[in-house]
Amino acid sequence: MHVLSAAEMQACDRATSEKFGVPSLDLMRAAAAAVATIARVQFPAARRIAVICGRGNNGGDGMMAARLLAAAGLVVTTILLGSPKDLKGDAALAWQELASPQHGLIHVVNSAEELARHNDALGADLIVDALLGTGFKPPLKGLALAALEWVKQSPAPLLAVDLPSGWPADETTATVDTPVFPADAVVTFTAPKPAHVFGQLTRRWDQPVVVVPIGSPESAIVSALGIDWAGSAHALTETPRASAAHKGSFGHVLVLGGSVGKSGAPAMAASAAMRAGAGLVTAAVPAPVLPMVAAVAPELMTHSLLATPAGRISAENLAPERLAELTAGTTVLAIGPGLGQSPETTKFTAGLLSTTKMPAVIDADALNILAAKPVLLSKLAKGRTLVLTPHPGEMARLAGTTTAEVQANRLEMARSFARRVGVTVVLKGARTLVAHPDGRVSVNTSGNPGMAKGGSGDVLTGLVAGLLAQYPNEPARAVAAAVYLHGLAADFAARSDDEHTLLATDSLRRLSQAFRFRSRGQNGYVWLQGAWHAAAPCESDG
Numbered sequence: 001m002h003v004l005s006a007a008e009m010q011a012c013d014r015a016t017s018e019k020f021g022v023p024s025l026d027l028m029r030a031a032a033a034a035v036a037t038i039a040r041v042q043f044p045a046a047r048r049i050a051v052i053c054g055r056g057n058n059g060g061d062g063m064m065a066a067r068l069l070a071a072a073g074l075v076v077t078t079i080l081l082g083s084p085k086d087l088k089g090d091a092a093l094a095w096q097e098l099a100s101p102q103h104g105l106i107h108v109v110n111s112a113e114e115l116a117r118h119n120d121a122l123g124a125d126l127i128v129d130a131l132l133g134t135g136f137k138p139p140l141k142g143l144a145l146a147a148l149e150w151v152k153q154s155p156a157p158l159l160a161v162d163l164p165s166g167w168p169a170d171e172t173t174a175t176v177d178t179p180v181f182p183a184d185a186v187v188t189f190t191a192p193k194p195a196h197v198f199g200q201l202t203r204r205w206d207q208p209v210v211v212v213p214i215g216s217p218e219s220a221i222v223s224a225l226g227i228d229w230a231g232s233a234h235a236l237t238e239t240p241r242a243s244a245a246h247k248g249s250f251g252h253v254l255v256l257g258g259s260v261g262k263s264g265a266p267a268m269a270a271s272a273a274m275r276a277g278a279g280l281v282t283a284a285v286p287a288p289v290l291p292m293v294a295a296v297a298p299e300l301m302t303h304s305l306l307a308t309p310a311g312r313i314s315a316e317n318l319a320p321e322r323l324a325e326l327t328a329g330t331t332v333l334a335i336g337p338g339l340g341q342s343p344e345t346t347k348f349t350a351g352l353l354s355t356t357k358m359p360a361v362i363d364a365d366a367l368n369i370l371a372a373k374p375v376l377l378s379k380l381a382k383g384r385t386l387v388l389t390p391h392p393g394e395m396a397r398l399a400g401t402t403t404a405e406v407q408a409n410r411l412e413m414a415r416s417f418a419r420r421v422g423v424t425v426v427l428k429g430a431r432t433l434v435a436h437p438d439g440r441v442s443v444n445t446s447g448n449p450g451m452a453k454g455g456s457g458d459v460l461t462g463l464v465a466g467l468l469a470q471y472p473n474e475p476a477r478a479v480a481a482a483v484y485l486h487g488l489a490a491d492f493a494a495r496s497d498d499e500h501t502l503l504a505t506d507s508l509r510r511l512s513q514a515f516r517f518r519s520r521g522q523n524g525y526v527w528l529q530g531a532w533h534a535a536a537p538c539e540s541d542g
Contacts, residue, residue, distance in 0.1 A: 001211070001526065003227040003443070004191045006134045006169040012190060016216040028057065028090045030214035031189050032064030034525075035161055038187045039069060039126060042208060043157060046125035048075045050156075052147060054131040054165075055082045060091035061161050062130020067094075067103045076104035077121045081131065081143050084108060112146035122154035129181050133162040134169045134193060139178040148179055157184035164201055169193040172411050174200050174430055183207075185530070190216045196528060197229055197443040198411075198431055205448045206495060208530030226415075229528065230434055230444040231488075231519050233480035236471060237277075238518075250279035251469025254303075254330040255462065256352070257337040257364070258285035259345075260311025263292040265338030265364065268455050268504060269462035270300050273334065275511050276466025276482065284326055286313050312340045315347040323355060331472065332359050334465035336366030337458040345369075350376060359385035359468050359475065363461040364394075371397040381422040381437075385468065385475045389426040389461055415441050424479055426464070428457065432487070434480045442480040445528045446487030448502075450494045455504030460486050489514040 004012060017024045039049065051066040053059035063078065070076040078098060087095050099106055109115045121127075129151075131144060140148060144165065151158065158181060163169060166180035172194050183202050186209045195201065196209060242249070253273040257266040263285065270283040274297065283300055285293050286307035294302045303326060306314040317326065327333075333356065339345055346369050353360065354376070362370065367390050370377045377398075380386060388398070392410075396403045399417055406413050406427075414427040418435035425435040430449075434442040463486050467478040489507040492514060497506065520526045 001229040001232045002191055002221060002223045003194055003197055003225055003229065004221065004223045005225055006193060008223050008225070009134055009169070009191065009193060012216055012220050012222065015220040020217055020220060022215045025090050025093060027189075027214050027216070028060050028064060028094065031061045031212070032068060032094075034189070034212040034214065035061060035065035035128065035130075035159070035187055036068040036072070038185060038208075038210060039065070039128060039159055040072065042185050043126045043159070046074070048077075048124045049126045049128060050077045050079065050121040050124040051128040052131050052151070053078060053080050054144070055080070055086050055091060056133065056135065057089075057091055058130050058133030058162055060094035062128055063091070063094040063098045065128065065130070065161070067098045070103035077107070077118075077124065078104060079107045079109055079115075079118060079121060081109055081147060083110065109143070112143065112150075115143075115146060115150050119153075122150070122156070124154070124156050127151060127154060127156050127158045128161065129158050129165050129183065130161040131165040131181070136163075136165070136168065138166060138168050138176070140166045140180070145179060148181055151181060158182055159184065160186045160201070162188050163193070163195055167195050167199060167201065169195050171195045172198045174198065186210070187212060189214045191221050191223075192229060192528060194225070194227065197227070197445055200430070202529070206491070206530055209445070209528040210530075211526040211528060213524040226440045228440065228442050230432075230442040230480040230484045231446065231528065233442065233477040234484055234519060236474060236477045236481050237467070237485070237515060247279035250277055251331040251472065252280040252282070252329050253278045253332045253334060253462075253465045253469050254282050254284060254327065255337070255465070256284045256333065256335045257339040257366075258283075258289045258293060259313070259338055259340040260286070260288050262338030262340070263289040264455065265458045267293045267296040268458040269334055269337045269465070271296055271505070271508060272459040272462025273466035273469070274299055275508050276463045276470075278332075278466040278469040280329075281466075282330070286311055308342060308344050310342065312342045313345045313348050315344045315351070317348055318351040323352065327356060327358070330358060332361070332465045332469040334361040334363070334461050336363035337461055339365035341365050341368055353380050357384050359387070359472065361387045361389065361461050361465045361468065363389045363457060367394045368397060377423075378421055386423040387426060387464055387468070387475075387479055388423055389428065389457065389464065391428045391457065395425070395427055411441060415439060424475070426460070426479065426483060428460070432483050434483055436476050440476070442476075442483075444480070444483045444487055446484050446491055448487070448491055448494050448499055450499030450502030451487070451490050451504070451507075453502070453504055456490075459504050459507060485511065485514045488517060
């Protein structure tokens with residue numbers, strides 16, 4: 001699913017009407033039906049609904065939705081900010097259908113003082129924010145800003161139409177420093193804009209953000225941003241396996257890492273690779289920690305490595321006969337979890353990566369080793385799939401900058417590094433980014449704050465390696481799917497238990513649920529966020 005800028009979305013709407021013959025009024029009707037559906041299904045206890053409308057097409061969506069909700073027997077109050085004489089085009093028609101005959105209570109408000117006269121509407125069970133949409137340029141001011149202060153007095157949840165009013169559609173940061181309406185659900189249309197995949201639009205991470213098709217054909221949905229939604233890659237895993245498949249059909253992952261005191265990291269990575277569906281998984285670890293790693297699962301194969309006196313991987317393992325035995329049959333290498341950065345281990349890591357050409361997932365200490373060897377990293381990327389999975393601090397070391405600079409410019413930092421070095425960069429954090437060597441970036445919207453614990457990165461490394469092993473010809477989709485599934489499984493785990501008690505390995509217990517989940521409902525609604533709401537996808541009322 002491509003992410004479109006505000007201008008590209010407007011061009012899409014124009015093309016839909018002018019080139020493909022779909023009347024713009026029909027698009028508005030479809031959008032309004034989706035708003036009404038989400039309002040009724042996501043907030044089933046809401047009997048009294050207040051709809052705040054602006055004078056543009058976003059307001060028109062709200063007016064038509066208000067009419068549908070009133071026709072469904074709900075008590076609806078519509079508040080139009082500004083004179084109906086200023087309405088044009090489809091919004092004017094929407095107002096006419098709402099007001100003649102009148103559906104529910106209708107108030108026209110032209111000042112903050114007038115708004116205060118309608119405080120009864122604040123007692124609604126749900127407020128629909130249809131004030132400002134994609135075309136808005138911040139900041140909020142005048143009557144719109146007054147409406148924000150007015151809405152804040154209400155305990156009712158808010159459903160945002162297109163975007164929470166005040167949020168710029170093209171913003172790529174998690175938060176904005178200008179006033180915006182709160183939201184407890186967001187419904188947008190046709191395709192997400194940057195704010196939908198980058199922004200924390202709702203009050204909580206587990207509240208829904210939904211994209212609804214309203215009639216634009218795929219050929220009209222065109223973007224030059226080079227940004228897509230990582231969840232779309234989940235479709236890669238949905239094809240049933242061939243009945244004649246065997247373990248060799250799904251690759252052999254070699255997880256290499258571990259040291260005394262850090263046996264859990266390679267164990268978690270190996271467990272994740274197995275759970276992701278790799279046919280075979282071997283954990284190669286220093287001999288002193290082998291018993292702990294081997295005890296994780298009977299299905300896991302192990303390989304004992306010569307260790308230094310401190311219990312880390314020795315450079316003696318670079319002997320040709322040892323390397324040949326270590327890598328025999330391996331299709332994907334995952335290196336770094338619990339590895340350490342001793343001189344011996346550093347020499348081994350550089351030597352192993354230099355003498356192999358298999359796809360590799362590089363994490364943790366292996367990233368820090370390569371950060372000190374930028375020339376080597378560029379050489380390693382030639383002719384192979386190389387996936388780096390840094391957190392912001394590791395990304396800063398790789399790029400030779402500061403963590404603050406990385407966080408201030410996550411999109412371009414990941415994109416430029418991936419393109420320049422020729423690697424895939426998985427820049428972890430809230431809204432993990434998957435930057436591909438060709439400049440495309442997939443943005444992940446799954447995941448929650450409970451994942452901010454030791455071991456989450458090790459699990460992700462294993463998932464990425466496991467999917468790369470199964471889909472070697474589609475590495476970009478395999479990596480994006482792994483990132484999405486990781487966050488989604490953790491979302492299900494946190495929803496069932498609690499984000500405070502969530503452990504990195506809890507996501508593995510929910511991984512099968514994540515694999516089976518379908519983000520696109522039968523009605524075409526796509527859930528960017530709030531996945532459990534889609535377990536029984538809502539159908540449009542029409």
